[in-house]
Amino acid sequence: MSGSIIRPYGDTTGDGMVQLSFTLPIPHDKKAEGAALQLARKMGLDPALLVHAKAMGPDFTFFVVYGSSTHLVNLDEVRVVEREYPLLSAKDANLAIRRTLRRKLVVVGACIGTDAHTVGIDAILNIKGFAGEKGLEYYREIKVVNLGAQVLVPELVARARAEKADAVLVSQVVTQKDAHIHNTTQMSAAFREAYPAGHVPILIVGGPRFEEDSAAQLGVDRIFGRGTTPGEVASYLVHEITVRKGRKA
Structure with a gap:
């Protein structure tokens, strides 16, 4: 892998593991957990593991998923605002x-x-x-x-x-x-x-x-x-x- 192309780090270098949290507007049940995993896969986490699910009232559920991202980061394409002035005392x-x-x-x-x-x-x-x-x-x-x-x-x-x-x-x-x-x-x-x-x-x-x-x-x-x-x-x-x-x- 090129030095300018990197993947997230979780347990071992280059394993691509990331953790993601979000809320879905559905009650907490097995179907809701399946929906969370479906969303995680569509976002590029494969395989995706559901590590936390908690009802947020009767109509919402909060999730935390963990999985390996299929996406790469190209550092050459990252644009930042550089400080163009000196730091003064x-x-x-x-x-x-x-x-x-x-x-x-x-x-x-x-x-x-x-x-x-x-x-x-x-x-x-x-x-x-x-x-x-x-x-x-x-x-x-x-x-x-x-x-x-x-x-x-x-x-x-x-x-x-x-x-x-x-x-x-x-x-x-x-x-x-x-x-x-x-x-x-x-x-x-x-x-x-x-x-x-x-x-x-x-x-x-x-x-x-x-x-x-x-x-x-x-x-x-x-x-x-x-x-x-x-x-x-x-x-x-x-x-x-x-x-x-x-x-x-």
């Missing part, structure tokens, strides 16, 4: 902001729509930070305005305009019915309607279910996924304000 980020803007960089953050999960936005903005790094509130040259949870898009736009925000950070954890996608596209459209061309703040969204290469499709400047640290966000902000100043010059 807080001291270097502060110096760069002062040199570029000659004032504090204003960041407005929020969870929009019905999303009430502030853990992500707080990890980036609050001084306590995340993964051993202090949040953006710690940066002397960054002014942080954290609006919290369940902020309506018009409220976010109005506050960003009032604060003269350089950047807007939005966190989206709730993904049912693609709520994070709808909220983000609504947000980006609202900012482009409210600001003259070329003056829209840096728009950043983060959350565990975003595809990082879909920023252009969603109308934002950057997407950050799970595990993002405050230092990465601060370094990107420095990079982007520098690039924007170069364009205006």
Whole structure:
């Protein structure tokens, strides 16, 4: 097998074993278990073993299946968003902001729509930070305005305009019915309607279910996924304000 072609690893190298969980809208019985195995086989698990089945109320059943995947992964076809800017220390980020803007960089953050999960936005903005790094509130040259949870898009736009925000950070954890996608596209459209061309703040969204290469499709400047640290966000902000100043010059 080529070095760029790989299979999942379970018990032994190259055995292709994977574990999959899902729910089917049927009561738990033998037929339901057969349906779960049929689905697993159609998804490329052969043989597939049912290792767990539990009723979720009278009309749903949760399953865990384990089996050997018939599919291969071609690493040459994997596309990722590479970081195109250096990671800066807080001291270097502060110096760069002062040199570029000659004032504090204003960041407005929020969870929009019905999303009430502030853990992500707080990890980036609050001084306590995340993964051993202090949040953006710690940066002397960054002014942080954290609006919290369940902020309506018009409220976010109005506050960003009032604060003269350089950047807007939005966190989206709730993904049912693609709520994070709808909220983000609504947000980006609202900012482009409210600001003259070329003056829209840096728009950043983060959350565990975003595809990082879909920023252009969603109308934002950057997407950050799970595990993002405050230092990465601060370094990107420095990079982007520098690039924007170069364009205006």
